[in-house]
Amino acid sequence: xxxxxxxxxxxxxxxxxxxxSPRAARIHSAVLAAIxxxxxxxxxxxPEDELASIxxxxxxxxxxxxxxxxxxxxxxxxxxxxxxxAEPSAAEARQVFEARSVIEPRVAALAAERxxxxxxxxxxxxxxxxxxxxAGDNKGRAIxxxxxxxxxxxxxxxxxxxxxxxxxxxxxxxxxxxxxxxxQDAMCERHAHSALAEAxxxxxxxxxxxxxxxxxxxxxxxxxxxxxxxxxPRLSMLLQGTAAE
Ligand SMILES: [Zn+2]
Numbered sequence: 001x002x003x004x005x006x007x008x009x010x011x012x013x014x015x016x017x018x019x020x021s022p023r024a025a026r027i028h029s030a031v032l033a034a035i036x037x038x039x040x041x042x043x044x045x046x047p048e049d050e051l052a053s054i055x056x057x058x059x060x061x062x063x064x065x066x067x068x069x070x071x072x073x074x075x076x077x078x079x080x081x082x083x084x085x086a087e088p089s090a091a092e093a094r095q096v097f098e099a100r101s102v103i104e105p106r107v108a109a110l111a112a113e114r115x116x117x118x119x120x121x122x123x124x125x126x127x128x129x130x131x132x133x134x135a136g137d138n139k140g141r142a143i144x145x146x147x148x149x150x151x152x153x154x155x156x157x158x159x160x161x162x163x164x165x166x167x168x169x170x171x172x173x174x175x176x177x178x179x180x181x182x183x184q185d186a187m188c189e190r191h192a193h194s195a196l197a198e199a200x201x202x203x204x205x206x207x208x209x210x211x212x213x214x215x216x217x218x219x220x221x222x223x224x225x226x227x228x229x230x231x232x233p234r235l236s237m238l239l240q241g242t243a244a245e
Contacts, residue, residue, distance in 0.1 A: 019068055023057050027065035030055075034239055035074055035085055036178045037140030042087035046075065050235050072171040086175060090225035093176045097220040100169050101213055104150065107166060108196065108212035109205040110157035119156045120201035126152060127193050134190075140178070147174045149193055153200065153212075173219075182224035192218065 019025040031051075034040045051062045066083045069075035077083045088096070111119075126149045133142040147170040154166040192215040199208040 019064060021061055021064060023055070024061045024065040024068070027051065027055050027057070027062060028068045030239065031065065031069060032072070032074060033140050033144070036143045036174055038178050039239075040085050042085050042179055044085045044235070045081075046083040046085065046235070048082065054236055054239055073168065074171060074175045088172065088176050088179070093180060093223060093225055094220070096169055096172045096176060097216060099165075100173065101216045103162060103165050103169070104153075104216060105209035105212045107154050107157045107159070107162050108200065108208040110159060110162070111153045112200045112203050112205040112208040114158055115156050115200045115203065120197060123149070123152060123197040123200065127190065127197060130193065131190060143174050143177055147171070153196070156200070176223065177219070180223040180225055183222040189218070
């Protein structure tokens with residue numbers, strides 16, 4: 001049984017689809033979900049041998065999952081330290097959102113130019129799923145779905161180079177939001193996504209761009225970028241119930 005954050009993650013992370021081994025993809029999703037759910041803290045170490053024994057797979061499979069997570073920028077791998085959950089600095093967090101504020105308004109405008117009725121319906125279905133996750137108080141799933149909404153807009157815009165940038169930035173933002181979110185309200189406020197879907201559906205390029213810019217500025221303002229203390233519980237406890245089978 002995978003948890004619902006893992007289900008939400010599937011399909012939006014490029015390396016997952018590139019992972020040839022289903023078991024590696026499974027570990028990738030489980031660890032990413034644990035990071036987004038905040039069970040794994042920034043800096044938490046991810047030893048290959050421990051993960052291999054938790055999931056009952058070879059270290060080679062664990063290594064390919066960790067490499068995909070490193071590609072997502074949510075894990076760092078250093079020669080003598082091994083893998084650990086990335087610790088995005090406050091400066092990096094600001095840079096990620098600065099980049100999003102430049103790229104995503106243009107992507108939203110392109111999506112508004114091209115969106116079909118089916119595309120708009122897809123966005124609306126997404127919003128309904130986000131609402132469900134928030135109502136169920138599933139933070140990891142809500143973060144994953146919020147990210148997926150932005151990736152869907154990039155897909156509708158149908159420009160693969162932009163979509164690649166958005167994918168990396170959303171992946172990095174998901175970790176940043178999981179770590180630094182301070183407001184009590186929704187990660188990506190419902191009304192912001194609804195208004196975006198409406199502007200895109202109406203083909204209103206300028207409004208879609210404006211709404212996206214203010215949405216991203218608003219997301220950045222929801223982060224608390226001060227230093228925080230770190231806890232280091234045991235890896236096997238954190239990943240309990242996510243092992244294969
Ligand atoms: Zn959003």
